[in-house]
Amino acid sequence: MAEHTRKVGDRGQVTIPKELRDRRGIEGGDEVRFIEVDDEIIIKPPTDEQRLAEGYKKRADRSRQLVEEMDGTSAEATERLGGAPEWSE
Template structure:
């Protein structure tokens, strides 16, 4: 992927993103992008849609659930190997 490419701004302020960049960032026609100024530069990035955000939360919940199940299994394994923890006198 080229590090730099010159494009002309059209009369209505439009710029076509290079195909290589669209493909690399998963951008398709109709997708929303966020455009902002950052340290004197114009930055364009893929907007976070409700669908993408919801998918991210769903994936995280699935990972958390799988981890909780794994830890429960390990905890049961440790209890059966080690037995109950001895009681301590807290006085």
């Protein structure tokens, strides 16, 4: 767990360290949530529908890419080894 120290300005403002902003995808203009738990304050990065949709799209694109790779590999195996034998019960 990384620890960063920042000074609170007169108006209560604190700058989130760039390393953390980059790692958590926090950009200028984003809203963050402050959650008080016992004696700690937790800052939660935004989770909005657009970011979730982008994540799901990347995952779907990767899944399609894997299917295409497997189709090619399967076709190559069938070409070299022949089809699968028939099973009988």
